[in-house]
Amino acid sequence: MNAQPTEIATYNFAYLDEQTKRMIRRAILKGIAIPGYQVPFASREMPMPYGWGTGGVQVTASIIGPDDVLKVIDQGADDTTNAVSIRAFFKKVANVAVTTETAAATIIQTRHRIPEHPLTARQVLVFQVPIPEPLRFLEPRETETRKMHALEEYGLMHVKLYEDIARHGRIATTYAYPVKVEGRYVMDPSPTPKFDNPKMHRSPALQLFGAGREKRIYAVPPFTDVVSLDFEDHPFEVQTFDQPCALCAAENVYLDEVILDDHGGHMFVCSDTDHCEKRRADPTSPLWGGRAEGAGGGSLATPPTTPTPALRADPPRKGEGKEAE
């Protein structure tokens, strides 16, 4: 009863107690052994709300060691508030080195993006996952969806994609685009834009997915096949942008649209802030050459066929857009 503030304030390294970490590591190992399979785990309450990355934080807390270097991104950016908050959390409870540099990190926790810079075998990418079940919006019942996975019964998903094509002439899923892992489990890649799906394919980096509220962990081991679902006559396509990044001129990267004024003025800039800053800081950087291939590093799906109609496709005029930093 007489808990002193000092008693309350002492937490284990990386917040979670060692027993909990062991339990989570077991779930991770099982996930790695069965790529794409959602492993139930006894998710803990974390000091940040459910839905704010508790799954990713638990995974990171379980695998992080004192020598790790952590990078946290949200929407591709290191400086979004929640990324700042999670990075500060680990800095505080694990006292680990943190970085914004993709290449320098050993663990990258992410929400909604995969970095543009290719990942390596010594890196782990930890995804924050809100709804781990790719079939959830087709079948709300967990008892049913688990059965469907067990029986490899994915017809419903193909019907959904087909109906998209019948109705809209294309697959109308732009993020959280379902993938098949190692030819067996259909998996939700977390709500990353489908642009990032090809980066997951045969990535040298271990990819771990944590869903805290839904109490699931799943994994894609290094060099595993991750194939976006599609049809022969409607192959999977990623988003393309008509214009390069307005700040660093990068092409074939994912761009955010930034509203500049209330007259419809806007510009497109890199969603991956580290990638963008590196390119601007060092024009001789290898990042300047060719497309950023990201984690997969391998072949990218079909080149752009349909140009994207943008409301305003002209590049920002001088004096418009981001002031020089």
Place this chain on the structure above:
Amino acid sequence: MYVAVKGGEAAIANAHRLLADRRRGDRSVPALRLDQIVEQLALGVDRVMSEGSLYDRELAALAVVQARGDMIEAIFLVRAYRTTLPRFGYTSPVDTGAMQVERRVSAAYKDLPGGQVLGPTFDYTHRLLDPELAAGADVEAPAQRPVEAEAMPSVSSILAHEGLIEADGDMPLDHVPGDITREPLQFPMARDIRLQALSRGDEGFLLALGYSTQRGYARNHPFAGEVRIGEVELELDIPELPFAVPIGSIRVTECQMVNQFKGSAKAPPQFTRGYGLVFGQSERKAMAMALCDRALRASELGEDVVAAAQDEEFVISHSDNVQATGFVEHLKLPHYVDFQAELDLVRRMRAEYEARESSDTAEEKREAAE
């Protein structure tokens, strides 16, 4: 101008500093002490202990202040703390029949062994705002009956011998109760797990669902067989000792709801029961829990599942307010990467739509001209 979220760290620190200021409010007003909250906002503290699943009044009171009186935020603070505590063991099952009862009412019987004891209840108060309370008037000492020598038997044990009401039910001897804080939830659930989830479920959510069963969605004709509030003793088996050791007592509210049941292929006509048990004093929660528990036993008793309150996945998946508030409020987090993806799709579809429309219009004009 570029409005991306730069300088997040400083902004967060300043926001939290402002929060601390607003929490303290006018400095000329004395700061709340935890004992004031424990003593004078006791039912709020009870709710935080109950849904926070941690029986500690002082920590719950701290959470209430820290959360500026936001109950769900306070519950969340307590949960995030309790999850870091080591687990020393599990107590023996609590015998609520041996409770030191402060309140006990039965709506099913006019009188029963042990009698009806109103205790500290809002029932039968007239809800008139009390200016004297605002003025801080002195309060009379209570008139209390002497402590009963014998425990009040629970209503279910009084009725059990007639066979008209279902018994407490048995678990296999080797059954180890589950622990929702240590194992992932899996559906369908055993009743012990389900009751744990209901016991820490959101009071408002369970209240609404319980209410819905009374209004005809999975109607199950409830009677409040008994509601009791009081102290129960906790005992722990210590490996070195041949007997269980009392480690303290906690205050709980228990509700035995008795429900008429016409019988089904699986069970004979009888009174069935729903059960509610929560930390502290919260009849509303215990009663709502009992209604939901009974509704959720539909498939066990061979009833058709026709309403939300009977649907285990629906009820249990959405009853936890810490989870619910997190996911609802996470919509505040940036989603612009996904929004961009959707924007792109809608632009394309819109361009196609407009191209189609204009070619249709041109076609119509041409036809009209002919």
